[in-house]
Amino acid sequence: MKAAILEEFNQKLKIKDIDKPEVGEGMVLVKIKASGINPVDQKLSLGYMKDRLPYEFPIVLGWDMAGEVEECGHGASRFRKGEEVYAYARRPKLQEGTFAEYIAIPESYLAKKPINISFEEASAIPLAGLTAYQSLFDAGNLKTDETVLILGASGGVGTFAVQLAKYHGSKVIAVASEKNHAYLKELGADHCIDYKKGNVAEEVKKIEKEGVPLVFDAVGGETTKTGAECLHKGGRLVSITSQGEGLPEGTDFRFVFVAPNARELEHIREMVEAGSLKVPIQKQYSLEEINEAFEQIDTGHTRGKIVVSMN
Ligand SMILES: NC(=O)c1ccc[n+]([C@@H]2O[C@H](COP(=O)([O-])OP(=O)(O)OC[C@H]3O[C@@H](n4cnc5c(N)ncnc54)[C@H](OP(=O)(O)O)[C@@H]3O)[C@@H](O)[C@H]2O)c1
Structure with missing residues (x-):
């Protein structure tokens, strides 16, 4: 699969082909359609939090995503293949993130994606x-x-x-x-x-x-x-x-240090579907343009959200 890889702190991300992740017990393989960009992604690429968060190179950064369920591992029964989901995918270790075409993630992280917005908009919500x-x-x-x-x-x-x-x-x-x-x-x-x-x-x-x-x-x-x-x-x-x-x-x-919480994401989904929560996207980037997106988020003056679309 295609992914944006960080090989060392303080370097630009590189687009490379890497192995698709394996789907373990209780996990779901999601085909990522879009990933939200957050200031923390750029900070992590500089080594911020490296003393507090275990990591292993090469790192796929990215904690936000929306996509489609591709496969369910043993014992993962909450979702079916083809279902549209979104998640705040911060795992205990920095290695397998969302700036990639697929992610394997415990199903407890996932919530149903709001049906009335695009994958790009949904991916901008979780974090x-x-x-x-x-x-x-x-x-x-x-x-x-x-x-x-x-x-x-x-x-x-x-x-x-x-x-x-x-x-x-x-x-x-x-x-x-x-x-x-x-x-x-x-x-x-x-x-x-x-x-x-x-x-x-x-x-x-x-x-x-x-x-x-x-x-x-x-x-x-x-x-x-x-x-x-x-x-x-x-x-x-x-x-x-x-x-x-x-x-x-x-x-x-x-x-507050934001924690993954699928139940709260379900509540947010209801508000989005009721039309009470809008997701303004300032700009959408391709995966190949991810370093540009990092430059934008680093300005500290983004209005609303920016996202990477995998399409
Ligand atoms: N602890 C956590 O769990 C957690 C979670 C998410 C984010 N964060 C951190 O929270 C910060 C904000 O995140 P974000 O995603 O909202 O960032 P962002 O999208 O980059 O937000 C930047 C916004 O801040 C405004 N701004 C800049 N300086 C300001 C000032 N002095 N007074 C008022 N507004 C100002 C800018 O408005 P103008 O263009 O009008 O200046 C801009 O719209 C980041 O540092 C991020 O790392 C922490």
Whole structure:
């Protein structure tokens, strides 16, 4: 099968023919139709997390995918050949990822793909969608009558966070540069703030005088500290980019590292099928163009999602 291979950290990916993976007990072989690109893919190619995540070269990177079931291993009975599925395919070891034509994966990772969107759109959901879901609801305990401030609202994760919070009935203040404000309003944001102009915390307090009960930080660095300034007393700060260093004493800080969760993916599928969740794709690349896609994600200014299509 064709795959994008990383032979050493800090190198470009190479397109090569490698063996199709074997389908073990409880596993499913999926013919991948599309793979979502995430900032972590590019960071992993540079060796980020190499001390925390076991790996073996050559590595096929990629944690997001949508495709069709090709074969079911012994004891794998949840899906049938030909069924359309999607998954956040982060395995315990970095080796067999989704930038390839096939993946063999335990069936517990898989959920049914939403029927009303393309494989490309579906492949853009799992990592970013689950991150937003787990940050707002599992870690953040967002309540329907609460306001959430989303920092980095126009990126892959923010795009889902804005929509999930609105679907939940919450009020959303979205922070991104002004060029993305019309996009964020279309996703449902109630208020938009430009982080490049003025003081974000002051702007937030013009909308919510006492500050907000929940901040979701998808940017990190100094922005996490800005997030803490926007909280009202007893508010929660959830970040996916910072460990909470340098925050004022007593800040209720929660870090999220997104976990595979097929049950939550099924819930997200229902929202997509009900028309409540859109998947804006900024650009679609071919597998051969994957290094270009990595350059785009590395800008830190992608709007919505980018994906690789295997067609
Ligand atoms: N811990 C986890 O489990 C986890 C999971 C997913 C992602 N992440 C991390 O979370 C971050 C975001 O991921 P992503 O997929 O959403 O990235 P992305 O798609 O590259 O998002 C970039 C977005 O951030 C916005 N942005 C950049 N600087 C900003 C600032 N100072 N204030 C507000 N918005 C700003 C950009 O908007 P403008 O163009 O308007 O600047 C752009 O739309 C990445 O660092 C990623 O590695 C962590």
